[in-house]
Amino acid sequence: MLTRCLFFLLSLLIIVGCGSKKKLIGTNPEASTVNRTTAEGYLINNLDFRTFNGRAKAKVEFDNEKQDVTLHVRMQRDQAIWISVTATMFNYEAARVKITPDSIQILNKMQSTYISKPFAYVHRYTGAGISFSALQDLLMANVSQSLLRTDQITVASASDEVQIVGVKGDLSFQYSLNEKHRPKVFRLNAVGASDNLESYYSSFVISDGYNFPQNQHIKLSAGGMNISAVLNYNKAEFNQNVEMPFLIPSKYKMIP
DSSP: OHHHHHHHHHHHSOOOOOOOOOOOOOSOGGGOOEEEEEETTEEEEEEOOSEEEEEEEEEEEETTEEEEEEEEEEEETTTEEEEEEEETTTTEEEEEEEEOSSEEEEEETTTTEEEEEEGGGGHHHHOTTOOHHHHHHHHHTOOOHHHHOSSOEEEEEOSSOEEEEEEETTEEEEEEEOTTSOEEEEEEEETTSSOEEEEEEEEEEEETTEEEEEEEEEEEEETTEEEEEEEEEEEEEESSOOOOOOOOOTTOEEOO
């Protein structure tokens, strides 16, 4: 099961969880730097960060199988996403993942194997159209600017939310924004196909001045897989120096 979870990591860059209820309250909410942009006249608040360092307790359900893991997630914006996966039951690092705009690398420490592929490899598990920036936005609860660059878009408002619905190429998307103009629901569907992704964000807290969702629930249906994942972050730090160690031992076998 844990090996199969690694492929979920490829598609979402997360294996989610429920765990500590520790609040991520920062000391200076005014320190937040957000990118404010508009879509059809409505305000969108995206996190404008340099680096991210987070930890989440995670529980993933994969075709009725369940696995508890701990994730350490690090990002260098627009450059790299690094994830360490620890099997909670054994307190053992099972895998590392490093993704850049051009490549995907996975160390499977349980089987002493590794994968090194071009970024397009992720499309085997997400469907075509998912980019590095889209994965980055998914993790940070940002509205994807690339998706908004379309003339097929509709915006509607209610008293406590804004709905943004559109079509970009072979993908249809929907965002529901909360009263702080942050996404609380994101849906992505392949037009004319059954592949779909849903992400729900809640328990927004101030961490280092950033309005970040402590809880994330992601559902994926693609390539015959059905996955449900819930994340509970108990650590979220922004704009600090991060390291992304990724050494492939010589004894590891490459998976073609």
